[in-house]
Amino acid sequence: MKMLWKDQIVSEFPGVERNVPLSELTSFRVGGAARFVLRPQSYEEIKRAVAFVKSFGVPFVLLGKGTNVLASDAGYDGVLIRFDAPMHAPIYDGVRVTVCGGTSLTQLARDTVKRGFMGLERLCGIPGTVGGACAMNAGAYGGEIGQILRRVRLLKNGTDAWTDVRDGDLGYRRSAFSFPDAIVLEAELELCADDGSAAETMRDCMEKRREKQPLDLPSAGSTFKRPEGYFAGALIEQCGLKGYSIGGAQVSQKHAGFIVNTGNATEADVSALIRFVQDTVKERTGVNLEPEVKRI
Ligand SMILES: Cc1cc2nc3c(=O)[nH]c(=O)nc-3n(C[C@H](O)[C@H](O)[C@H](O)COP(=O)(O)OP(=O)(O)OC[C@H]3O[C@@H](n4cnc5c(N)ncnc54)[C@H](O)[C@@H]3O)c2cc1C
Known part of the structure; x- marks a missing residue:
């Protein structure tokens, strides 16, 4: 009898994990479970994993460290390939x-x-x-x-x-x-x-991040792309939305360009807030904000 892919993945990739919360795999800390998660240990294993899912026609998604994604509350009913560790030194x-x-x-x-x-x-x-x-x-x-x-x-x-x-x-x-x-x-x-300035530039940039960004709360960085000629954060602040919340999702008090998870946000909260910010900014300034975050 032909083996189902769900049985075969376990025998071909013994390290495969099941039902892993996407909230643990993404920096936003939201999302339901991914049915299967593979973390390849070599380039050959990545290729084998991709060939496997393609041969069975199984939905799959690739993630790095998950710092620019918003994962669905419904989870992911397929295979998530996590490529977030180096196979070798530079x-x-x-x-x-x-x-x-x-x-x-x-x-x-x-x-x-x-x-x-x-x-x-x-x-x-x-x-x-x-x-x-x-x-x-x-x-x-x-x-x-x-x-x-x-x-x-x-x-x-x-x-x-x-x-x-x-x-x-x-x-x-x-x-x-x-x-x-x-x-x-x-x-x-x-x-x-190095012309002698690299270390100082690096320190300055890190300092600016600590000063300006809400690094103490989960997020996916800047929620929106920078619209030409504007800054998303400044437009959002100008519309009075700094600190505005829906459920556990909030327009950061520190940097309005970031939506943060104040603790118990769901993807539905974040998505509703993204839409609300887009609609408000469009209505009041005429500018379209396009999300930078990718969805799973
Ligand atoms: C606090 C914070 C600050 C941030 N600051 C910045 C910033 O200053 N500038 C900036 O640009 N971004 C910033 N980001 C966003 C994010 O860190 C970057 O976009 C980063 O490059 C995403 O890398 P990742 O490994 O987390 O990718 P993921 O979030 O895992 O994936 C992002 C997208 O890339 C795809 N992908 C991942 N790996 C690969 C691969 N190997 N091959 C092909 N596709 C791949 C995924 O499928 C997905 O579509 C910030 C995020 C946070 C949380």
Whole structure:
């Protein structure tokens, strides 16, 4: 008799976890359970996992550290592949560094500065993975990973290959290297020699984060993309919404660009607040706010 995929996944991937609350896998700390969670330990295992779910036609989603996602209260009835740990240490070759997609971006930024390089110092403090940063073209304080990303090793349409980054592959908080189109297995970044300012810049950026961002409460960072010519936080504050709450979701008192979970928020609370903020800002200022967070 043919084995069901739910039985087979357990025999093929003995480490698979069942019914894991998405609130434990995402920085927003909301969401129901993911039916199966795989945490591959090697590139081969990621490829095997993707081939497995595709062969059975099972829904699947890829997550890094889950710091830019809003997970449904209904959970995820499929396979969640969690790629949030490095398969190997960064490999330095002159000013180039090749790094695993599961590496912490903040740890990498610190490591590069310690070794006398510049390029990542402004991105220190972004709490995701390098793969997640490539997918989102993460950036802060004038720096963006796209500025130094030269090549990516992608798992795409069943093939695993390095590809050069071309003009147009990355834009503001978007990239061609994002799940479900592709999985970033590794990235090659081009740094430059530190001119002596990297450590101080990194400290300043971290200080600004601590000063301005509600780091004591769960969130997914900036909830909305920056609308051209405006700042989302300033528009939201101007509409009197700072501190506005729906259930356990609140427009942060510290930074109106962040929606935070004050303790018992559900995805429904966060979604209702996102809609309310969008509607209010549109009505009062005419500006459309587009969510930056991805949904599961
Ligand atoms: C307190 C806080 C501060 C933040 N500050 C910033 C900031 O200053 N600037 C900024 O840009 N962002 C910021 N963020 C948002 C978030 O940290 C970034 O977007 C980060 O790059 C997401 O990485 P991740 O590993 O958590 O990705 P996830 O949230 O796990 O995933 C995000 C998206 O990327 C996809 N993805 C993840 N890994 C891969 C991969 N290897 N290959 C292909 N697709 C992949 C996922 O499928 C999903 O669609 C902040 C978040 C928090 C909570």
